[in-house]
């Protein structure tokens with residue numbers, strides 16, 4: 301989703317802005333732009349192509365400056381056109397970049413139009429530019445502070461004015477914004493990743509903060525007008541996270557990182573104790589009678605798998621709900637419910653809002669499973685589990701999902717232990733399985749060449765069905781999501797028992813059906829469902845275990861995973877489905893790491 305970079309330094313900052321934008325490309329965007337205070341005054345360049353295109357234009361124009369702001373935009377208000385790309389200008393004197401959505405922009409737009417401001421874009425951001433301009437009387441910091449008090453909704457903004465070429469001003473409410481302090485200057489960004497080459501320390505702005513940066517100074521004022529110090533934090537982002545190495549795409553690299561990510565997330569766990577989820581967890585978990593999981597996208601599917609684990613291992617009733625639905629209804633709450641939010645980024649607007657909503661309803665037992673320590677969700681939850689997936693660059697989530705599964709499995713066994721449903725013997729078996737998972741993932745990744753062969757067949761189709769049962773049904777959902785996200789093949793997933801209640805009508809010779817058939821209790825049922833497909837001419841691609849009793853034959857292609865892996869088998873079956881989506885998208889020449897219309901971190905509703 302949208303990304304912000306700002307810089308004020310001793311040397312020319314244009315390359316810093318461009319490199320920052322490049323690092324934010326993974327979030328997803330459809331236009332980009334830069335505005336700087338140059339010797340000629342405020343100058344701007346925008347593009348509806350890639351950051352590399354913007355870079356070429358900037359080089360050709362030899363744009364140089366020691367202060368400026370830049371943006372990648374993911375369209376919300378107004379199409380991805382140059383006129384809607386940020387930075388937005390007001391009267392050619394002031395420029396603004398903005399992440400988020402201003403809810404009262406229509407009334408502000410009317411008011412500012414009446415005051416004589418001309419609007420050239422369809423964006424909500426242009427009202428911010430004109431509003432600050434209308435309040436400016438020589439002090440940009442004061443004008444921004446006054447302006448943000450009139451904004452409703454979510455924003456992170458960075459502002460420059462031609463009168464003050466040595467200053468950039470930022471503000472945030474509901475969208476992340478951080479300051480990077482470096483030896484050569486000071487920087488602003490919506491994501492620390494943008495600044496890892498420039499800054500040694502990062503200051504995370506709080507809700508309502510407004511800041512002013514010069515190359516040597518940082519001033520922050522809280523919502524109440526009081527000056528505040530925000531403690532500098534170290535953010536460790538290995539450069540390897542942003543380097544592709546020998547891989548063709550980040551998605552492929554991240555799929556292959558999964559054995560390491562799982563090992564880092566389990567971190568040599570020796571016992572399933574509440575403390576794995578933080579010091580407050582024992583009290584949070586004590587006496588709970590149900591679990592409510594809230595999440596979006598791939599994280600929601602992790603939640604669906606967790607429901608099976610929590611109910612079968614910990615014997616605790618579990619509901620899973622899409623966060624964007626939960627936040628707009630009147631749920632029945634109970635003080636004995638543990639609310640679990642799952643989010644890779646910890647910033648997804650709907651999940652964050654659902655968390656705040658449930659807290660406002662009096663739910664005090666909240667746990668977040670998240671990959672970003674500094675995120676808003678982690679700050680809001682006393683009890684948390686930090687997955688160790690590392691920076692995920694590919695928009696389609698892969699390693700973050702497996703890390704979430706591992707965390708949720710640990711939660712299920714921990715609650716099972718605490719509630720007396722998991723014996724010491726069972727605990728040690730679960731530990732053994734968890735610790736053996738990286739090795740099993742490595743063996744599963746070795747199936748890649750067989751998957752490549754499948755993807756060549758799938759790449760020519762426009763529809764696909766995914767089938768699974770029980771624990772594997774959410775994995776079928778995730779497999780279908782991966783395929784549609786990056787290859788643009790229409791894919792649906794069904795619990796295989798539902799086949800005859802509708803989707804079977806779609807099955808003909810042109811419909812590929814991907815079925816997950818482990819050697820488990822549902823094997824016989826799945827085999828019957830497969831026959832129903834085959835009888836209608838559908839081509840079957842079956843993922844099975846070594847011991848699943850099913851053979852390749854005309855119209856049925858079977859790939860075997862090394863062995864059945866008990867309750868953790870969904871983690872293994874995820875891998876071939878990720879690889880299938882990836883190689884199918886490759887075969888179709890899709891832009892894998894930046895699928896059209898999608899964003900990595902969805903910070904707007």
Ligand code: G6P
Pocket residue numbers: 596597598599642643644645646647648651695696697898899900901902
């Ligand atoms: C976006 C991403 C998905 C992700 C979802 C939820 O749609 O493209 O990959 O699953 O957001 O994100 P979260 O950060 O909350 O896990």
